[in-house]
Amino acid sequence: MLLREERELVAEYGRKMSADRLSTGTSGNLSIYDPEHGLMAISPSGMGYFDIRPEDVVVTDLGARMVEGDRKPSSEWALHAAFYRRKPEARAVVHTHSVYCTTFAVLGKPIEAVHYAIADAHTDRVPCAPYETFGSPELARVAVDTCGTANAVLLANHGLVVCGDSMQSAYALASNMEFVAELQYRAMCVGKPNILSGAQMEEVLEKFRTYGQPK
Numbered sequence: 230m231l232l233r234e235e236r237e238l239v240a241e242y243g244r245k246m247s248a249d250r251l252s253t254g255t256s257g258n259l260s261i262y263d264p265e266h267g268l269m270a271i272s273p274s275g276m277g278y279f280d281i282r283p284e285d286v287v288v289t290d291l292g293a294r295m296v297e298g299d300r301k302p303s304s305e306w307a308l309h310a311a312f313y314r315r316k317p318e319a320r321a322v323v324h325t326h327s328v329y330c331t332t333f334a335v336l337g338k339p340i341e342a343v344h345y346a347i348a349d350a351h352t353d354r355v356p357c358a359p360y361e362t363f364g365s366p367e368l369a370r371v372a373v374d375t376c377g378t379a380n381a382v383l384l385a386n387h388g389l390v391v392c393g394d395s396m397q398s399a400y401a402l403a404s405n406m407e408f409v410a411e412l413q414y415r416a417m418c419v420g421k422p423n424i425l426s427g428a429q430m431e432e433v434l435e436k437f438r439t440y441g442q443p444k
Contacts, residue, residue: 237283267291268289303328309322325388325389348433352390356376
C-alpha cells in the first residue's frame with residue numbers, strides 16, 4: 230500500500246478527532262504530505278471517521294490527481310494542497326469544526342492572546358479569513374493568505390485549519406487552539422479578557438522556539 234504509515238495515521242487521528250469532539254459526524258478532514266514524492270494522504274469525503282480504514286484514505290498529488298485509493302477525496306483537498314504549497318515545512322494539515330473555534334469563526338473574530346498557549350501557532354493572534362464556500366479554490370486562497378506566517382487560521386462561518394511538521398503536532402495545535410478559544414469565550418461571558426501585550430507575547434514566542442525536547 231502506498232503511504233501506508235501516513236494513511237494509518239490519518240485514519241487513527243480521524244477517530245481521535247471525532248472522539249475528542251473537535252468535529253462531529255463526517256465534518257472536518259486531515260492529511261499528511263510526503264514532499265519526496267509530492268503526494269498527499271487525505272481523508273475520504275463524507276465517511277464517518279470510525280468507519281474509515283487506512284485503505285479508505287486517498288492518495289493524491291497536490292492537483293487532486295488520484296494516485297491510489299477507491300474513495301473520493303475530501304472536498305477540502307484544495308485547502309490542504311494550498312497549505313503544503315505555501316508552507317513547505319508543513320507535513321500535516323488538520324481542519325476541524327470544533328465548537329469554540331467555530332464560534333469565533335461565526336462571529337468573524339480572531340482568537341486573541343488570552344493565554345500564552347496561543348504561541349503554539351507561531352503567532353499572538355489567530356486571524357479569521359473571510360467567508361468563502363466550502364471546498365472552493367477561493368476558500369483555499371483566502372485561508373492561506375489570511376494565515377500568513379502563523380500555523381492556524383479561522384474560516385468565517387466554518388471552522389479552524391492548522392498545519393504542523395507532523396500529524397501529532399498539527400493535531401495538538403488544533404486541540405490547543407480550541408482550549409484558547411474556550412478560555413476567550415468563557416472570559417468574555419464574565420467580563421473583558423486581559424489580552425497579553427505584543428511585548429509579552431514576543432517573550433513567549435522566543436521561549437517557545439526552544440520549548441520541549443530537542444529534535
